[in-house]
Amino acid sequence: MKVVSSKDFKLEREVEYGTPEQNQAVKEIVAAIKKEGDTALLRYTEQFDRVTLTPNQLRVTPEELQAAYGRVEESFVSAIQAAAANIRAFHARQKRNSWMDLQPDGTILGQIIRPLKRVGVYVPGGKAAYPSSVLMNVIPAQIAGVPEIVMVTPPSTGGKEGIDPYILVAAAEAGVNEIYRVGGAQAVAALAFGTESIAPVDKICGPGNIYVALAKREVYGAVDIDSIAGPSEIVVLADETAEPAYVAADLLSQAEHDEMASAILVTPSQSLADSVAAEVERQLQELPRQAIARSSVENYGAIIVVESMEEGISVVNRLAPEHLEIVVEDPMGLVGSIENAGAIFLGAYSSEPVGDYFAGPNHIIPTNGTARFSSPVDVDDFIKKSSLIYYSKEALLRDGKTIIELARREGLEGHARAIEIRLKNEGKGGDGYGEQ
Template sequence: MRIMRAEQFGLKREVEYGTPEQNASALKIVGDVKAEGDAALLRYSEQFDGVKMVAEELSVTREEIEAAYSDVDERFLTAIREAAVNIRTFHEKQKRNSWMDLSSDGTMLGQIMRPLKRVGVYVPGGKAAYPSSVLMNVIPAQVAGVPEIVMVTPPATGGKAGIDPYILVAAAEAGVREMYRVGGAQAIAALAYGTESIAPVDKITGPGNIYVALAKRAVFGAVDIDSIAGPSEIVVLADENADAAYIAADLLSQAEHDEMASAVLVTPSEALGEAVAAEVERQLATLPRAEIARASIDSYGAVLLVDSIDEGIAVVNQLAPEHLEVLTADPMKLLGHIENAGAIFLGPYSSEPVGDYFAGPNHIIPTNGTARFSSPVNVDDFMKKSSLIYYSKEALLANGDKIMTLARHEGLEGHARAIEIRLEKEGGSGA
């Protein structure tokens, strides 16, 4: 693991939006599904997943969902149910209400909060299955009050149309009743535009491979999306008191996600940096996903040395990481100085997987520095807001001239006349 001064490290990575060939492929798939519906879905499922189906097999049946329960570990079922309670409890605190404000002149202004009607959740099924991501997408939508939540996930490759039973059980536990066995860019297009079997949605959430990301970007505007997620990131800010073994384990917990994941330690202690680098090597030797983690550590991992914790905080705020762990003598003391981080983990027992799986906050978090301006998935992502304006006659007579002045300044005489005609009729100046 590289050890260097912080100023030597590239603080930003270029966002990768695929090669020209990948973009062209994703656009073609999206266009084909939009034009052909189910026929394109079935063709691409056979081409990419090796699964030959008819349209009636796209939908997951209630019998399949019930059968999945017999295939999952009882400990998993207990854990996923308790995690769901924690996630729901956390997100319930994010709910906002509509409001109205009545002025003395009879004007009423307000904001109406309504849930989206139909949301599509994409769940990956390639290198690994992530039942936890089902909960993180579905539960905030449920808390928001979304009445229709549909899940799409790829069928098993190699000619089988089955779906990982743990994903099915997680979806059922979260309350999803509409599920389809389709993945990739074709699934995103189906959610956005609809097919004979899948009704279109208002928003698409959930991570996927590069083709899923490119398809989400292509359909944005026809529907809303959560984000175009980049590789996972973790930054650990630590002083000399931190445990090197803990830090190494936490860095590897992200490095094992993806060859392009980023795992960085920021510290003023060179001795700690060397100890962590050595511990990473020791732990890598027995990590099942060592090849992936090694590629991540070698390409995007580093120990960044700073002169002080204050300088370390400045580096953290520049990096704006997806996950930030603060392992210092008094992490709460530093919290007010941390401006840019998707999720902040304080203290030695708040390991990043605690947030990934169980604590309650959402684990779908902005990547690649976008924590500077965006937030983890939350209840607001599944709400829409309407402004409410009820202007009284008294208020219009009092403010009409000002409204016309602003309209005419912008050269919009029709706007001004829409006010003027009312003022003339109701006894205002209209001048």
């Protein structure tokens, strides 16, 4: 893992938007699903997943869900139940309520909060299957009150056995019973526009490969999406008190996700930098996903040595990482200085996987520096808001001429006249329709 000074490190990371060929392929897939429905969906499933299905085989049956429990360990079921409880407790605190404010003149202003009606959750099945992502997408939607939650996942996440049983058990524990064995761009298009077998949704969320990301971008506007997620990122801000073995292990916990994942240590301690570099190499030798993690740390990893902790904080805020660990003597003392980070982990024992799996906060977090302006998935992602306006006669007579003034300054005479006709009817007008 290379050790560099902050002056020699390029902070900007190229955002992945896919090659022209990938973008064109996705456009063709989406267009085919819109036109042909199930026919195209089944054709692409056979082409890309090498699984031949009939329309009747697309939906996972209740018997399959129940049978999945027999293919996983009881300890996993207990773990997923405990994690789900923590995630529910955390997200329950985010729930909003509708509100109305009654003014003395009879005016009522307010906001109506409603859940989305139908949400689609994409669960990937490429380099690894992620049951935890099922919980992180589904539970906030449930707390928001979404009545229909549908899940799609590639048909062979579990190899020849079909869908990974751990994904199915996580879905069952989360309360999802509408699941389809489809993946890739074709699944995203099916969720967005519907087919004979899959009803369209209002929003699509969940991570996936580049084709899934491009498909979500392609269908955005027809439906809402959570984000265009990039590769996973971690930044560890540490001082000389940090344990090198812990820091190295946490960097590798993200590097093993994907060859394009980013793992960065920022520290003012040259001795820590050298020790972590050696420890990363030692631990890599024993990591089952060594090839993936090594590619990540060699191409997108770095140990940045800064002159001071203040400079380190500046580097962190410019990186705006998905995950930030603060491993210093007084981590709480630095929290107020962090402006841009998706999730912040404090202290030596708040390892990033604690948040990925168990603590409760959502692990679907902004990547590619977008923590500068966006936030982790939460209950708000699954609601819509309507403004409520009730103006009394008294209020309109009081404010009408001001509204007319603003409308005419924008050249919108029809707006002005809609108010003026009411004022004239109540004997409060008199300016005349045509006077400006």
